[in-house]
Amino acid sequence: MPYIPSSITQPKTPLQAMPDYSQMQTPCYLYDLALLRETLDIASRSARQYNYQIHYALKANNNPALTTLISSYGMGADCVSGNEVAEALRIGFPAKEVVFAGVGKSDSEIQLALKEDILCINCESLEELIVTEEIARNMQKAAPVAIRINPGVEAKTHKYITTGLDENKFGVHLSQIQEVLDFASQSPWLKLMGLHFHIGSQITSMEPFEKLAHRVNELWTTLEMDKRGGILLNLGGGLGVNYQDPTGDPIAPFDEYFGVFAKNLKVPSHVKVRFELGRSLVAQCGKIITRVLYTKKGINRDFVITDAGMTELMRPALYQSKHHITNLTSELPEQIYDVVGPICESSDVFAKDISLPSTSRGHILAIHTCGAYSESMMLHYNMRDKAGFVLV
Amino acid sequence: MPYIPSSITQPKTPLQAMPDYSQMQTPCYLYDLALLRETLDIASRSARQYNYQIHYALKANNNPALTTLISSYGMGADCVSGNEVAEALRIGFPAKEVVFAGVGKSDSEIQLALKEDILCINCESLEELIVTEEIARNMQKAAPVAIRINPGVEAKTHKYITTGLDENKFGVHLSQIQEVLDFASQSPWLKLMGLHFHIGSQITSMEPFEKLAHRVNELWTTLEMDKRGGILLNLGGGLGVNYQDPTGDPIAPFDEYFGVFAKNLKVPSHVKVRFELGRSLVAQCGKIITRVLYTKKGINRDFVITDAGMTELMRPALYQSKHHITNLTSELPEQIYDVVGPICESSDVFAKDISLPSTSRGHILAIHTCGAYSESMMLHYNMRDKAGFVLV
Numbered sequence: 001m002p003y004i005p006s007s008i009t010q011p012k013t014p015l016q017a018m019p020d021y022s023q024m025q026t027p028c029y030l031y032d033l034a035l036l037r038e039t040l041d042i043a044s045r046s047a048r049q050y051n052y053q054i055h056y057a058l059k060a061n062n063n064p065a066l067t068t069l070i071s072s073y074g075m076g077a078d079c080v081s082g083n084e085v086a087e088a089l090r091i092g093f094p095a096k097e098v099v100f101a102g103v104g105k106s107d108s109e110i111q112l113a114l115k116e117d118i119l120c121i122n123c124e125s126l127e128e129l130i131v132t133e134e135i136a137r138n139m140q141k142a143a144p145v146a147i148r149i150n151p152g153v154e155a156k157t158h159k160y161i162t163t164g165l166d167e168n169k170f171g172v173h174l175s176q177i178q179e180v181l182d183f184a185s186q187s188p189w190l191k192l193m194g195l196h197f198h199i200g201s202q203i204t205s206m207e208p209f210e211k212l213a214h215r216v217n218e219l220w221t222t223l224e225m226d227k228r229g230g231i232l233l234n235l236g237g238g239l240g241v242n243y244q245d246p247t248g249d250p251i252a253p254f255d256e257y258f259g260v261f262a263k264n265l266k267v268p269s270h271v272k273v274r275f276e277l278g279r280s281l282v283a284q285c286g287k288i289i290t291r292v293l294y295t296k297k298g299i300n301r302d303f304v305i306t307d308a309g310m311t312e313l314m315r316p317a318l319y320q321s322k323h324h325i326t327n328l329t330s331e332l333p334e335q336i337y338d339v340v341g342p343i344c345e346s347s348d349v350f351a352k353d354i355s356l357p358s359t360s361r362g363h364i365l366a367i368h369t370c371g372a373y374s375e376s377m378m379l380h381y382n383m384r385d386k387a388g389f390v391l392v
Numbered sequence: 393m394p395y396i397p398s399s400i401t402q403p404k405t406p407l408q409a410m411p412d413y414s415q416m417q418t419p420c421y422l423y424d425l426a427l428l429r430e431t432l433d434i435a436s437r438s439a440r441q442y443n444y445q446i447h448y449a450l451k452a453n454n455n456p457a458l459t460t461l462i463s464s465y466g467m468g469a470d471c472v473s474g475n476e477v478a479e480a481l482r483i484g485f486p487a488k489e490v491v492f493a494g495v496g497k498s499d500s501e502i503q504l505a506l507k508e509d510i511l512c513i514n515c516e517s518l519e520e521l522i523v524t525e526e527i528a529r530n531m532q533k534a535a536p537v538a539i540r541i542n543p544g545v546e547a548k549t550h551k552y553i554t555t556g557l558d559e560n561k562f563g564v565h566l567s568q569i570q571e572v573l574d575f576a577s578q579s580p581w582l583k584l585m586g587l588h589f590h591i592g593s594q595i596t597s598m599e600p601f602e603k604l605a606h607r608v609n610e611l612w613t614t615l616e617m618d619k620r621g622g623i624l625l626n627l628g629g630g631l632g633v634n635y636q637d638p639t640g641d642p643i644a645p646f647d648e649y650f651g652v653f654a655k656n657l658k659v660p661s662h663v664k665v666r667f668e669l670g671r672s673l674v675a676q677c678g679k680i681i682t683r684v685l686y687t688k689k690g691i692n693r694d695f696v697i698t699d700a701g702m703t704e705l706m707r708p709a710l711y712q713s714k715h716h717i718t719n720l721t722s723e724l725p726e727q728i729y730d731v732v733g734p735i736c737e738s739s740d741v742f743a744k745d746i747s748l749p750s751t752s753r754g755h756i757l758a759i760h761t762c763g764a765y766s767e768s769m770m771l772h773y774n775m776r777d778k779a780g781f782v783l784v
Binding site (some may be wrong): 058083131168169296299303307309314318376379381 | 734
């Protein structure tokens with residue numbers, strides 16, 4: 001079984017192979033490149049209708065097997081650290097399609113972004129803008145910036161992944177935006193490109209996006225973005241995927257998503273509209289493949305103990321998120337189980353009271369929808385070996 | 393400033409130096425070895441009074457600068473993975489003072505433990521015992537085992553770090569313990585050493601420990617552990633530290649802790665009583681040193697944005713835990729701030745509404761009580777560089 005040990009520093013080479021689960025080294029990430037291609041096809045086609053550009057959010061998964069394929073679709077990159085900017089360029093994303101976001105950019109990261117002539121830095125505060133200006137002046141090179149606005153649109157998602165409401169660390173508050181834009185417009189060392197928004201993640205209703213579009217329309221006018229020379233509107237990401245039914249609903253509703261903006265957004269046609277998608281592009285193409293170490297009889301419940309743990313998938317412990325789980329090697333009648341990992345933490349639980357075919361030691365389970373925020377959040381806790389990955 | 397880049401695979405060499413915060417590469421872990429020595433002195437002396445043995449829980453922090461010092465105190469090691477067993481032996485913990493715990497031991501990890509002749513494997517279920525027996529038979533080498541009992545004692549701590557209550561993945565339920573002990577007693581390939589308990593972490597009241605002692609007394613008798621040849625009683629860990637006032641109360645109450653057991657525990661004198669301490673030994677000797685990237689003016693609050701994030705300290709995001717924070721470089725009048733990290737996650741918040749001396753870009757903050765479950769839970773998310781460490 002072609003199993004590629006994971007490595008943070010080494011590039012990873014794609015491999016084609018059919019999965020033979022019984023021989024598979026577990027736990028591992030399994031990526032379905034055919035599904036990823038299909039997803040990218042649909043997303044690209046949807047966006048192209050409206051001349052929208054998609055930036056792939058590397059933080060979702062920076063496995064080069066995936067990012068190389070994604071970059072081949074002509075997408076841009078959305079980076080949140082200097083290392084991600086460097087990695088995006090290494091993979092082949094064109095510098096002029098790379099954006100750099102984040103509330104805590106260090107000086108050296110800003111310098112890197114300027115040196116590499118990326119499309120733009122999404123600035124999150126006046127304070128950051130002042131530092132960016134100073135760095136740009138020292139480098140004698142104007143910094144292209146978009147201002148991230150905290151638009152006060154409720155994302156209706158987990159509190160940990162909502163970002164657009166009042167008074168969190170992200171973005172510029174509406175009451176401060178004039179001052180920030182004036183600073184950016186007036187500085188010779190800042191080139192104001194436009195506005196940036198991101199209201200949250202894993203949003204499964206179109207309503208918040210519709211609200212965002214309307215809010216953006218108002219703001220573009222009120223803030224006189226045309227007069228300020230705005231040519232870029234970055235609407236962030238947030239499109240959710242179906243964690244409950246990944247097999248029945250493997251591709252996010254890109255047509256509906258972009259359609260909501262196409263219908264509701266009213267900005268001049270020369271303004272390039274950009275989106276930052278991560279999860280919706282890669283989540284469903286990935287699974288964690290894990291071997292059952294023990295099934296443990298309890299009193300009110302039986303436990304399936306897997307060789308994957310929170311070290312390979314932090315989301316349930318961090319966000320109480322639920323991933324669909326299937327047994328790939330049993331078709332026996334179903335039973336109720338708690339599925340738990342081997343880590344010495346009570347939070348290392350993948351699912352409670354779920355129904356699985358009767359499960360025994362040695363069976364292979366798939367934890368679905370692990371293409372995003374799984375491998376990129378891998379932990380070395382308990383000195384665990386890093387899980388590798390398999391491509392199919 | 394002697395800064396040692398962190399590396400998972402390379403051994404780390406201790407260095408002596410006084411901190412010059414202004415020159416320090418941040419974020420980094422700063423370990424105070426003098427405080428660690430003082431803590432180890434007190435803990436060892438307390439335990440020695442009663443002939444108790446302390447095992448250090450490597451999962452709390454496996455930085456070799458710390459573990460090497462700890463092993464020099466004659467302590468044993470508490471390991472939760474094969475890699476931790478191998479690391480404990482590499483550091484110099486004697487095999488006969490190494491225990492191996494965890495609900496999901498793989499076959500190869502059990503083989504390693506047997507090959508290395510460690511003191512004992514803490515078995516968590518009948519199913520694991522059956523697998524261990526089979527491996528031992530194949531290796532023609534009896535496996536020393538202690539049975540972990542889920543004693544039903546409430547630890548009164550965060551739900552994620554309570555482990556002793558009914559029906560979680562840890563340990564053998566009381567109703568099943570006879571069957572498990574009979575299996576262990578009767579197998580020629582298992583050597584029943586005794587019992588293992590662990591009721592949770594960060595327990596700051598002595599009441600749960602007193603209850604545990606009484607429960608253990610009952611169980612040792614009811615389960616006829618003397619007749620079964622029990623010679624080991626492992627009471628786990630759980631002793632909490634003072635996260636609110638780390639400077640005023642830097643050393644956990646070891647005398648009180650061991651005293652509760654000495655007063656209440658009634659097991660024969662030939663039974664060796666062992667404890668697994670992690671946090672209480674190392675938490676207070678570690679701080680995260682972080683530089684302020686920006687102070688961002690908000691509407692109802694101001695934000696201090698640090699160059700450390702949840703990647704260096706997961707506990708606030710994972711457990712909503714609060715670490716004391718001080719500004720090492722300002723003595724200005726105090727203000728109220730939210731202290732947040734640079735990671736693109738709303739959960740990347742260290743503290744809300746705390747009072748700090750007026751804080752500006754470039755100031756150095758200390759996040760206290762980061763010797764445990766900080767470096768060992770480091771994340772590479774957002775492709776962040778791994779933080780190094782400094783020893784003082």
